[in-house]
Amino acid sequence: MTQKTISTRRLGTVHRWSNTLIPTLRDAPAEAVNPSHRLMIRAGCIRQVGAGIYDYLPLGYRVLNKVAQIVREEMDAAGATELLLPALVPIELYAGTKRDKEYGELLFKLTDRHGREVALGPTHEETVTELVKGSITSYKQLPLNVYQIQTKFRDEFRPRAGLLRGREFVMKDAYSFHLSVEGAGGLNETYDAMYSAYVNVFTRCGLDFTVVEAEAGPIGGSASHEFMVNAETGEDTIMVCPKSGYSANVEKCEIGPRSWSFEADSSVEYIKHHTPNMPGIEAVAEHLNLEPSRMLKSIVFQTADGGPRRWIVAVVRGDHDVNEGKVRDAIGSPVAIADEAEAKAAGFVIGYVSPRVVCTIADTHLVIDPDATTGVWATGADERDHHVTGFVWNRDLDMPLPSEEAPVAERIMVADIRNAMEGDPSPRDASSRLVARRGIEVGHIFKLGTKYAEAFDLSILDPNQKKQILTMGCYGIGVSRTVAASVEMSHDDAGIIWPVPISPYHVVVTVMDPKNTEHTTVADALALSLSEAGIDVLIDDRKERPGVKFKDADLIGIPIRLTIGNKALAEESVEFKRRRDAGKGDLVPIADAPERCLSVLNNGG
RNA sequence: CGGGGCGUGGCGCAGUUUGGUAGCGCGUUUGACUGGGGGUCAAAAGGUCGCAGGUUCAAAUCCUGUCGCCCCGACCA
Numbered sequence: 010m011t012q013k014t015i016s017t018r019r020l021g022t023v024h025r026w027s028n029t030l031i032p033t034l035r036d037a038p039a040e041a042v043n044p045s046h047r048l049m050i051r052a053g054c055i056r057q058v059g060a061g062i063y064d065y066l067p068l069g070y071r072v073l074n075k076v077a078q079i080v081r082e083e084m085d086a087a088g089a090t091e092l093l094l095p096a097l098v099p100i101e102l103y104a105g106t107k108r109d110k111e112y113g114e115l116l117f118k119l120t121d122r123h124g125r126e127v128a129l130g131p132t133h134e135e136t137v138t139e140l141v142k143g144s145i146t147s148y149k150q151l152p153l154n155v156y157q158i159q160t161k162f163r164d165e166f167r168p169r170a171g172l173l174r175g176r177e178f179v180m181k182d183a184y185s186f187h188l189s190v191e192g193a194g195g196l197n198e199t200y201d202a203m204y205s206a207y208v209n210v211f212t213r214c215g216l217d218f219t220v221v222e223a224e225a226g227p228i229g230g231s232a233s234h235e236f237m238v239n240a241e242t243g244e245d246t247i248m249v250c251p252k253s254g255y256s257a258n259v260e261k262c263e264i265g266p267r268s269w270s271f272e273a274d275s276s277v278e279y280i281k282h283h284t285p286n287m288p289g290i291e292a293v294a295e296h297l298n299l300e301p302s303r304m305l306k307s308i309v310f311q312t313a314d315g316g317p318r319r320w321i322v323a324v325v326r327g328d329h330d331v332n333e334g335k336v337r338d339a340i341g342s343p344v345a346i347a348d349e350a351e352a353k354a355a356g357f358v359i360g361y362v363s364p365r366v367v368c369t370i371a372d373t374h375l376v377i378d379p380d381a382t383t384g385v386w387a388t389g390a391d392e393r394d395h396h397v398t399g400f401v402w403n404r405d406l407d408m409p410l411p412s413e414e415a416p417v418a419e420r421i422m423v424a425d426i427r428n429a430m431e432g433d434p435s436p437r438d439a440s441s442r443l444v445a446r447r448g449i450e451v452g453h454i455f456k457l458g459t460k461y462a463e464a465f466d467l468s469i470l471d472p473n474q475k476k477q478i479l480t481m482g483c484y485g486i487g488v489s490r491t492v493a494a495s496v497e498m499s500h501d502d503a504g505i506i507w508p509v510p511i512s513p514y515h516v517v518v519t520v521m522d523p524k525n526t527e528h529t530t531v532a533d534a535l536a537l538s539l540s541e542a543g544i545d546v547l548i549d550d551r552k553e554r555p556g557v558k559f560k561d562a563d564l565i566g567i568p569i570r571l572t573i574g575n576k577a578l579a580e581e582s583v584e585f586k587r588r589r590d591a592g593k594g595d596l597v598p599i600a601d602a603p604e605r606c607l608s609v610l611n612n613g614g
Numbered sequence: 615c616g617g618g619g620c621g622u623g624g625c626g627c628a629g630u631u632u633g634g635u636a637g638c639g640c641g642u643u644u645g646a647c648u649g650g651g652g653g654u655c656a657a658a659a660g661g662u663c664g665c666a667g668g669u670u671c672a673a674a675u676c677c678u679g680u681c682g683c684c685c686c687g688a689c690c691a
Contacts, residue, residue, distance in 0.1 A: 032624085034624090034625060034626095034641090035625075035626085035640060035641075035652070036625050036626045036627095036640075037625085037626090038625070038626085039620080039625095039626075039627090039683095039684080040620085040683060040684045040685090041684090042684080042685075057683090059682085059683085060682085060683065060684090115690080131691085132691070161691095163690090163691080165689095165690075166615080166688095166689070166690085167685095167688095167689085167690095169684085169685085174690090180691085182691095235691095244690095450691075453691060455691095485691060487691075490691095521649085521650065522649080553652090554648090554649070554650090554651090554652070554653065555649075555650045555651065555652095556650075556651040556652050556653080557651085557652050558650095558651090558652095559650080559651045559652085560651065560652050561652085563651090572650080574650065575650090576650075584650090593650080593651090
């Protein structure tokens with residue numbers, strides 16, 4: 010008799026604590042500092058192997074896989090398809106886009122037995138571009154969006170905070186290819202689809218997050234958004250307008266209109282002071298006994314657009330920070346901090362530069378932040394070891410000054426060129442002020458444009474038989490970082506509190522007395538019916554004291570605990586407790602338990 | 615890349631100043647008692663003190679070098 014095999018699928022997983030590896034720790038290793046790092050180690054999710062290198066133990070790996078699976082489903086639903094790229098990438102590929110230099114030390118490099126140089130891929134723009142170049146032959150195959158979920162490598166100078174900044178980490182990267190930016194099949198369409206997919210991913214993961222406008226960064230490109238998990242312990246600062254909903258990375262955040270003028274009391278005396286070895290604002294301010302906010306900070310940039318070099322002196326208030334991206338946007342050309350030797354040769358006294366250089370050094374332009382206009386200032390004396398006080402723009406600068414009506418004068422302009430700060434006017438609602446919040450970047454989407462396609466000459470004939478360079482987008486999610494971010498976002502003194510969708514198990518069945526067959530029988534039956542409802546179950550069948558099991562259950566953060574003990578069994582019940590509730594929970598008839606679990610899990614645990 | 619700190623059983627730490635045969639708590643193993651929020655008692659296993667060299671009769675301890683790890687800053691998808 011032939012036996013027919015049918016495909017079956019288990020809905021939920023049932024594991025026994027005694028059969029898996031969950032080495033919980035009462036104390037975290039001294040070197041772990043961040044909540045996610047400490048708790049994930051204590052909960053037996055990860056172990057440190059080296060700086061920025063970790064083992065993923067079963068518990069941690071289950072969470073990682075759940076996040077990855079959600080990412081996968083949403084990417085597939087948004088029209089992207091998965092593939093796998095190599096971790097080992099020949100160095101020539103990165104040399105093609107000069108990123109072997111741009112990444113510099115961040116790139117893990119190794120030499121194989123034949124002396125070839127190979128990099129451990131930190132990201133794969135070059136690899137996919139090369140792949141697509143060799144495999145796409147017609148514009149009819151566009152648009153195309155492919156992605157991979159895999160380990161990436163970056164030799165971070167200072168890895169830290171556990172999974173938040175490792176040297177080896179799991180990342181999803183998607184790359185899209187288009188004939189155009191606008192229109193059907195264009196970059197914008199896919200970018201928007203990815204944006205929605207990302208919102209879905211992080212919502213489904215159960216995370217509290219904010220989408221912010223971001224700088225494109227060294228990867229190149231135009232528009233860019235970051236997805237930030239809201240957490241006090243986050244490394245990134247984001248600015249939010251509570252009224253309009255505008256939010257942006259602090260590096261990108263615009264500042265609303267600020268009124269300004271160059272009028273000031275010109276009766277104050279202009280005095281030169283000896284300030285030996287004090288190129289910094291702080292020291293000078295202290296020496297002259299005034300606030301840094303009464304000083305001007307003048308940073309010398311040079312244009313970096315390949316054309317004839319111009320000097321750009323960015324002037325902000327002493328307590329503010331110049332934003333290079335804003336300077337670039339203001340003058341409409343890429344800029345870089347001036348080469349110190351060249352700037353000195355041109356006559357800049359680096360460390361003691363004042364706005365007056367615009368009058369004395371050729372090809373020099375001034376960009377002034379509104380907050381650095383009106384008033385009487387202290388600034389450099391354009392002379393080594395000297396500063397001046399009593400600097401007044403409209404008296405001490407022999408050059409046409411702009412006004413609010415005409416913010417660009419001959420070689421001087423006023424523009425928003427500093428980093429936003431809490432309390433600054435919102436750029437979207439004049440009546441509102443910006444608020445600063447902390448976040449952890451878990452996703453980033455970019456419109457890359459043609460940078461990589463050009464570097465690899467990735468072009469194709471369009472319907473008009475014209476050769477066209479392809480336009481690209483790239484979309485990353487830090488999968489392992491997302492896991493850590495969710496712990497940063499959601500934990501308490503007792504341990505982790507996993508969001509339901511990414512929790513390693515949904516229910517932990519705590520068996521009070523594993524030697525009591527009634528206990529184990531009920532536990533097994535319960536686990537079975539829970540798993541049939543699609544619930545992942547961990548049975549704590551260890552011969553441990555109840556206190557140990559309760560503490561561990563809290564530590565590893567499973568959303569629901571069902572306790573099986575004599576007290577509840579006497580009433581044909583189990584004890585039901587949500588992780589986020591305090592106390593002992595309440596009795597639920599055994600037969601009703603799966604229903605109850607399901608309804609609580611469906612409502613976010 | 616600048617500044618600081620730390621390497622001693624699985625984890626947390628003492629011992630280093632002033633050299634003298636390595637200790638505590640937790641955890642682990644065995645037994646007994648116990649049995650609903652990290653229990654008690656008893657017994658036991660487990661460390662060439664990161665590594666290498668030097669000084670010394672003698673080095674966890676002093677000297678030199680080296681490797682590793684962490685924190686702050688800078689930098690950074």
